[in-house]
Amino acid sequence: MPSALDRFHQVVVGRHQYAEEWKARTGGKVMGYLCTYVPEELAYAAGVLPVRIMGSHQPQSITENYIFSMWCPYCRDCLAQGLLGRYDYLEGIVFAQTCQHIRQTFDSWVTHLPMEFSYDLYMPSSLHVPLARECLAGELQSFQEALEGWTGHPIAPSDIEGAVDIYNTNRRLMTQVYELRRGLTPPITGVQAMEMVLSSMFMDKQEQNGLLRQALEELKGQPGRNSGVRLMLLGSENDDTDLVGFVESMGAQIVVDDHCTGTRYFWGEVPPGDDLLTAIAQRYVDRPPCPLKDLAERRRVQHVLTLARDYQVQGAVMVLEKFCDPHEFDLPSIQGALKEADIPMLVLEVDATIPAGQFRTRIEAFLEMIEVGV
Amino acid sequence: MRPLTQYPTKPFESWGRAKELRRMRNRDLWSAEERGDVIIQGLLLEGLISLFSGFGNFGDPSYGPHYNQLLENHEALIKCMEVAETRGFARDLCSSMRCHLGQLYMDITTASPRGGTAHPHFVFQSYDCPSMAKTGQLYAEHLDIPFITVDVPFRDTAHTRAYFVQRLLEVIEWTEKHTGKKCDDEALAQGVNNEWECFVLWARLCEQQKAIPAPMDMRHLQSLRVPWANLRHKKEGVEFYRMVLDEVKERVAQGISARGYETARFLHEGIPPFFYIQILKMPAEYGAVFLGGNTFDGGAWVKHEDGTWESGQTLEEQGRELRTREQALDALADLYLNYRPHMCYTAHRPQAHLKRVGDYSVDGVVVHLDHGCNGIQTGMMEVKRLLQESGVPTTTYEGSQCDPRDFSEAQVRDRLESFFEGLGLSKVAGETTGEGEGE
Numbered sequence: 039m040p041s042a043l044d045r046f047h048q049v050v051v052g053r054h055q056y057a058e059e060w061k062a063r064t065g066g067k068v069m070g071y072l073c074t075y076v077p078e079e080l081a082y083a084a085g086v087l088p089v090r091i092m093g094s095h096q097p098q099s100i101t102e103n104y105i106f107s108m109w110c111p112y113c114r115d116c117l118a119q120g121l122l123g124r125y126d127y128l129e130g131i132v133f134a135q136t137c138q139h140i141r142q143t144f145d146s147w148v149t150h151l152p153m154e155f156s157y158d159l160y161m162p163s164s165l166h167v168p169l170a171r172e173c174l175a176g177e178l179q180s181f182q183e184a185l186e187g188w189t190g191h192p193i194a195p196s197d198i199e200g201a202v203d204i205y206n207t208n209r210r211l212m213t214q215v216y217e218l219r220r221g222l223t224p225p226i227t228g229v230q231a232m233e234m235v236l237s238s239m240f241m242d243k244q245e246q247n248g249l250l251r252q253a254l255e256e257l258k259g260q261p262g263r264n265s266g267v268r269l270m271l272l273g274s275e276n277d278d279t280d281l282v283g284f285v286e287s288m289g290a291q292i293v294v295d296d297h298c299t300g301t302r303y304f305w306g307e308v309p310p311g312d313d314l315l316t317a318i319a320q321r322y323v324d325r326p327p328c329p330l331k332d333l334a335e336r337r338r339v340q341h342v343l344t345l346a347r348d349y350q351v352q353g354a355v356m357v358l359e360k361f362c363d364p365h366e367f368d369l370p371s372i373q374g375a376l377k378e379a380d381i382p383m384l385v386l387e388v389d390a391t392i393p394a395g396q397f398r399t400r401i402e403a404f405l406e407m408i409e410v411g412v
Numbered sequence: 413m414r415p416l417t418q419y420p421t422k423p424f425e426s427w428g429r430a431k432e433l434r435r436m437r438n439r440d441l442w443s444a445e446e447r448g449d450v451i452i453q454g455l456l457l458e459g460l461i462s463l464f465s466g467f468g469n470f471g472d473p474s475y476g477p478h479y480n481q482l483l484e485n486h487e488a489l490i491k492c493m494e495v496a497e498t499r500g501f502a503r504d505l506c507s508s509m510r511c512h513l514g515q516l517y518m519d520i521t522t523a524s525p526r527g528g529t530a531h532p533h534f535v536f537q538s539y540d541c542p543s544m545a546k547t548g549q550l551y552a553e554h555l556d557i558p559f560i561t562v563d564v565p566f567r568d569t570a571h572t573r574a575y576f577v578q579r580l581l582e583v584i585e586w587t588e589k590h591t592g593k594k595c596d597d598e599a600l601a602q603g604v605n606n607e608w609e610c611f612v613l614w615a616r617l618c619e620q621q622k623a624i625p626a627p628m629d630m631r632h633l634q635s636l637r638v639p640w641a642n643l644r645h646k647k648e649g650v651e652f653y654r655m656v657l658d659e660v661k662e663r664v665a666q667g668i669s670a671r672g673y674e675t676a677r678f679l680h681e682g683i684p685p686f687f688y689i690q691i692l693k694m695p696a697e698y699g700a701v702f703l704g705g706n707t708f709d710g711g712a713w714v715k716h717e718d719g720t721w722e723s724g725q726t727l728e729e730q731g732r733e734l735r736t737r738e739q740a741l742d743a744l745a746d747l748y749l750n751y752r753p754h755m756c757y758t759a760h761r762p763q764a765h766l767k768r769v770g771d772y773s774v775d776g777v778v779v780h781l782d783h784g785c786n787g788i789q790t791g792m793m794e795v796k797r798l799l800q801e802s803g804v805p806t807t808t809y810e811g812s813q814c815d816p817r818d819f820s821e822a823q824v825r826d827r828l829e830s831f832f833e834g835l836g837l838s839k840v841a842g843e844t845t846g847e848g849e850g851e
């Protein structure tokens with residue numbers, strides 16, 4: 039039997055195959071989504087498999103007519119995958135309002151790749167005000183009705199309860215794996231951790247929960263390794279395991295992150311509550327915010343500092359997707375806060391479709407600086 | 413294209429009033445502190461200005477005289493950008509916001525031309541575009557004053573409406589708390605009425621551009637829009653646009669043209685480079701005009717399924733009377749959720765822009781691809797694609813609305829000249845841009 043971590047890797051590289059096999063096996067529908075603010079558990083409750091749409095990190099020019107070349111390469115890469123037919127198995131697509139770049143991906147997708155089902159979910163931005171939760175709960179109600187119309191059957195409260203339970207378990211188990219990285223000899227690398235979270239975005243969560251339990255068993259008691267400078271990753275969407283592996287190959291270990299392919303995806307559970315949709319809304323309001331949802335107290339800064347302390351971070355690498363306005367706006371605040379906490383930060387401006395080798399010298403210099411305590 | 417016919421033209425009579433209004437606005441703004449009025453720091457012109465009408469003659473220094481001076485002084489403008497960049501803000505962020513941030517960090521924004529500094533009570537920013545909301549947050553942090561933002565939903569449903577209206581109510585209560593002033597609900601209702609009417613008048617003004625020859629060009633519209641930006645909640649704003657609309661209707665009736673010829677009718681989509689605003693007069697060198705473009709976004713439009721934008725009705729025409737604070741805010745919500753084109757929710761735009769081409773007898777479209785904008789810019793490539801696929805001559809140019817470093821005059825001129833000449837236009841001898849200037 040392959041180890042759980044191997045299986046996560048297989049799902050990440052074979053994500054399309056996984057979805058197609060799931061479909062063949064269950065006869066269910068697959069729904070792509072474009073942002074981690076999409077309340078997946080509702081789709082799951084409807085018997086639909088939600089999969090996050092992502093790029094391939096290969097150069098492409100197919101989106102030239104649809105998205106301006108000075109928009110983030112990730113959002114263009116995502117659309118390219120659709121236009122290239124790699125997501126032909128999807129029957130639906132959902133977006134939750136966040137960043138304009140990925141909105142453009144959604145708008146172009148529904149224009150050029152019409153599907154049975156598309157839904158544009160209004161996700162409020164002023165999440166610091168209590169009214170946002172009520173608004174989102176109302177939006178979830180509309181989303182639920184739309185899903186019911188699409189799938190042709192009602193979603194019972196017990197379906198939602200079941201889905202929430204599975205999603206909460208998934209979040210809890212991934213948090214437990216992350217906690218293993220707090221120690222000085224983490225038994226799991228940054229690449230493996232990223233693959234775990236990514237695979238969760240592509241898999242049936244119930245199946246992944248089984249693998250997560252297996253992973254915890256397998257990792258328990260493993261000696262782990264102290265393989266260098268303890269780093270945290272921050273910034274834009276980042277599913278570039280090659281980049282993470284490259285950084286780790288140079289004498290660093292990634293121990294935690296604030297990415298939407300990491301903690302921002304699974305941190306925080308749906309709290310108990312009489313009204314299920316309100317409880318789900320609460321979770322999305324409370325989760326570590328993306329910069330565009332962090333408009334009052336700078337919760338992100340607090341979240342990053344807490345993680346840095348809890349995971350004994352020595353340095354941070356900000357992976358900034360080129361033209362990523364949301365994270366560019368937050369960069370000075372995060373950089374300032376980390377500086378005050380004596381945590382040096384390296385900013386890597388990446389293009390999803392360009393290999394990471396170009397950063398070798400800068401990463402080396404950064405790690406050396408931390409090692410000698412400059 | 414169209415025959416080279418000479419049409420009459422004449423200067424705008426309303427222009428003198430526009431200048432008076434500008435002076436009035438500046439005077440009021442910089443004396444707000446002496447008067448004991450509220451000073452709000454924000455980029456209010458973009459949204460929800462009448463929300464504060466119940467708080468007297470408030471001032472907002474964002475687009476004060478400094479801003480206009482900067483646009484004319486490229487060196488100073490670039491300095492602003494560099495100051496923002498030195499603080500860690502990326503060069504590819506919205507240039508307009510970098511310009512504001514640079515002014516902020518150089519203490520220009522709040523520096524009164526009469527000497528001294530204005531002290532805003534708080535920052536308010538409507539969340540129409542993410543760049544604005546994040547800039548508002550940075551303003552508040554730097555000035556160390558409270559910040560409040562309201563996101564504008566892109567859909568009008570029971571829960572988004574309730575959220576939006578409740579948030580507007582909260583802003584009023586919050587403002588009362590932070591300024592110690594009571595909101596005068598009658599004045600609020602009047603302000604909302606005024607803002608509504610200005611939006612409607614602006615849409616009707618734009619509709620006059622269907623006439624051949626067009627009574628104005630986009631440069632005129634751009635200039636005439638200034639009072640809309642900062643006085644549309646006031647009775648002076650409404651009176652001004654009633655006057656302008658009458659004048660423009662009269663121009664249409666008399667066949668008065670924007671600039672004397674109309675060999676072709678173009679649209680300019682996207683925010684123009686403000687520091688090189690003369691680009692809007694460039695078609696005139698070929699006897700042609702830009703009829704408008706993003707300037708249409710200042711209108712209250714009924715958006716039909718087929719993409720037609722038709723001017724809406726004022727609250728009075730709708731028979732709607734605003735008696736309470738709640739009614740006023742509901743009417744304001746209606747304007748922003750249904751009638752005003754949402755800045756960032758642009759999925760409908762390609763179809764609407766294509767329809768506009770037919771409705772306004774347009775011969776071609778120029779699309780500005782702004783290097784930093786990710787608000788209004790959303791969907792621009794799809795607009796271009798649909799227009800081209802539909803056989804509408806369309807070209808793009810790359811630039812920036814506020815950063816001269818991202819704009820090459822020679823290249824842009826070359827590109828537009830090739831476009832115009834490719835359509836069979838040739839330069840018109842003599843001065844075609846002097847009369848009817850109005851700016």
Ligand code: SF4
Binds near residue numbers: 113
């Ligand atoms: S947040 Fe950044 S990385 Fe993500 S879609 Fe937007 S611009 Fe791209």
Ligand code: SF4
Binds near residue numbers: 508543
């Ligand atoms: S709409 Fe564009 S130019 Fe305007 S503030 Fe937003 S990003 Fe900047």
